[in-house]
Amino acid sequence: MFDYLKADILRYCEKSDSNQFNLRSLFRGLLSQGFQAIIVYRFFRFLKTHGIPSQPLRFFLERFVEITTGISIPVSVDIGAGFRIHHFGGIILHPSARIGCNCTFYHQVTIGDRGGYGFAATIGDNVIVGAGAKIIGEVNIGNNCKIGANAVVFNDLPANTIAYGNPAIIKQRSAKRKI
Numbered sequence: 001m002f003d004y005l006k007a008d009i010l011r012y013c014e015k016s017d018s019n020q021f022n023l024r025s026l027f028r029g030l031l032s033q034g035f036q037a038i039i040v041y042r043f044f045r046f047l048k049t050h051g052i053p054s055q056p057l058r059f060f061l062e063r064f065v066e067i068t069t070g071i072s073i074p075v076s077v078d079i080g081a082g083f084r085i086h087h088f089g090g091i092i093l094h095p096s097a098r099i100g101c102n103c104t105f106y107h108q109v110t111i112g113d114r115g116g117y118g119f120a121a122t123i124g125d126n127v128i129v130g131a132g133a134k135i136i137g138e139v140n141i142g143n144n145c146k147i148g149a150n151a152v153v154f155n156d157l158p159a160n161t162i163a164y165g166n167p168a169i170i171k172q173r174s175a176k177r178k179i
Helices: 002-011 023-030 033-049 057-069
Strands: 091-093 110-112 134-136 161-164 169-172
Touching: 002 023, 002 033, 033 057
Parallel strands: 091 110, 110 134
Antiparallel strands: 161 169
């Protein structure tokens, strides 16, 4: 749990022009609602994976986080190290979702099933999901993908692609340009 939290914390550290960590951005990140939701998730995920009962405390704390931050992360979601919620609010993750390492979600992201049946997405490493994006159904999102704001993804995304629009249009990322 602590290795995951350390990686999560490092994602909130921004480097200054002199390549040193900016303490102001670190404190701002640690006090953000997104990081607070991640701490609650990591704690109860640790308890669940080690078979330590946590009800009814987990129920109340998860509901408190949902009410105060608008972020719903069930403990059954599998999230890799270095997860960052860049802006809080409206983030809903399906219990069967799997998220890789070093992923960033902006506000209003939904990872869900196809209307009450099936499973949710498996998301690779280093994926950025823009504000308002929806990933619906049991799809696979490859490593190093970027999903644009308000995109609705119903199909698999190969690694190193960009998805935008509704329904999502998939483009290969240019090797020359960093996005």
